[in-house]
Amino acid sequence: MDLFPPSGELGTALGRIRGLTLTQETAQNAVDLLARVTQETTPNAFGAGVSLIHQAQRLSVGATDDLVRLADDLQYELGEGPCLAAWSSRGPVGVDDTTTDHRFPQWSAAAADAGVRACFSFPLLRGRDAIGAMKIYSTAPSAFGEPDRARLARLATAASALLGHVQTSETTTRLSTELRESLRARDLVGIAKGILMQREGLTEAEALMALTLRARTTGVSFRRLTAEIAAETADGTAFGTDPGPSEML
Amino acid sequence: MAFPHAEEQRALTYAAVTDSGFSMGEVWLHYFSLSGEVDEYEVEAYLEGLMPMPPLECDVLALAVNELIDGLPPRKRAPFSDELVRAHAGADGVA
Numbered sequence: 001m002d003l004f005p006p007s008g009e010l011g012t013a014l015g016r017i018r019g020l021t022l023t024q025e026t027a028q029n030a031v032d033l034l035a036r037v038t039q040e041t042t043p044n045a046f047g048a049g050v051s052l053i054h055q056a057q058r059l060s061v062g063a064t065d066d067l068v069r070l071a072d073d074l075q076y077e078l079g080e081g082p083c084l085a086a087w088s089s090r091g092p093v094g095v096d097d098t099t100t101d102h103r104f105p106q107w108s109a110a111a112a113d114a115g116v117r118a119c120f121s122f123p124l125l126r127g128r129d130a131i132g133a134m135k136i137y138s139t140a141p142s143a144f145g146e147p148d149r150a151r152l153a154r155l156a157t158a159a160s161a162l163l164g165h166v167q168t169s170e171t172t173t174r175l176s177t178e179l180r181e182s183l184r185a186r187d188l189v190g191i192a193k194g195i196l197m198q199r200e201g202l203t204e205a206e207a208l209m210a211l212t213l214r215a216r217t218t219g220v221s222f223r224r225l226t227a228e229i230a231a232e233t234a235d236g237t238a239f240g241t242d243p244g245p246s247e248m249l
Numbered sequence: 250m251a252f253p254h255a256e257e258q259r260a261l262t263y264a265a266v267t268d269s270g271f272s273m274g275e276v277w278l279h280y281f282s283l284s285g286e287v288d289e290y291e292v293e294a295y296l297e298g299l300m301p302m303p304p305l306e307c308d309v310l311a312l313a314v315n316e317l318i319d320g321l322p323p324r325k326r327a328p329f330s331d332e333l334v335r336a337h338a339g340a341d342g343v344a
Contacts, residue, residue, distance in 0.1 A: 208305060222283050
């Protein structure tokens with residue numbers, strides 16, 4: 001294994017520890033299942049899809065068939081479409097007929113060519129953040145009525161709560177900062193243990209015991225205590241500043 | 250690895266964790282930063298009473314839990330009447 005694995009890997013490991021994240025695989029499974037359930041409960045839709053989006057980048061996509069995937073891919077290639085609009089506006093967006101709706105001219109034209117006539121998309125909201133969007137597609141214009149829209153809204157609300165734990169790059173950054181901090185703290189404990197072992201002739205376990213005892217009796221945090229011990233030596237207050245060759249060994 | 254009162258220490262540590270609301274992951278990460286050697290899985294198993302840990306690791310875990318608890322924002326406290334009188338006098342420039 002790499003001695004210094006990229007923070008992404010450590011972040012993912014830590015994310016799992018903190019119960020914060022779904023792995024990419026689980027996320028993919030979840031969105032696939034969700035797309036299927038949406039389609040099965042919406043007879044007017046020939047297909048359904050779920051996208052997880054972060055900073056206008058699609059993280060994972062669940063689609064019931066190739067046409068849904070194509071209609072979805074087109075949105076990200078063209079940078080426009082109902083699903084992206086639902087995500088960015090954090091509100092529902094519907095296209096009743098791709099041959100007459102001109103809000104997303106490039107996408108509508110391409111989708112109509114592929115056979116998609118209607119689309120309704122609802123954002124996945126987690127607090128104030130949009131984490132993606134769900135959508136239903138039809139090959140017939142004006143296929144979706146109020147019950148279809150309301151059902152998708154309800155599904156999206158439930159899905160948001162469940163998918164909210166999918167790892168975004170933001171949590172990775174936050175976690176690796178936390179992890180670096182934790183490794184640094186652990187490192188300081190190691191240094192402090194080493195100093196006590198050398199200075200007081202203790203074993204590693206005895207040094208750790210001495211440290212925990214000192215933290216308990218003084219009420220000073222372990223982090224500060226160990227940092228102070230490490231700093232003492234750097235100042236040369238505890239050790240001679242000019243160790244002779246024999247001491248180096 | 251049964252040392253004296255091991256079970257009592259475990260039960261009370263577990264109670265402290267549950268009561269504080271910290272997640273297992275948060276507790277383990279802090280324990281790890283204090284040089285804890287036992288894996289998260291095993292620490293959780295220990296806390297649930299499924300397996301023992303060496304006494305020193307139990308103490309490092311206790312220290313980690315206590316440091317986390319000490320770092321929580323203190324609860325609101327009720328002021329005494331004379332404290333308020335003094336506080337207001339100070340604010341009015343009388344004291």
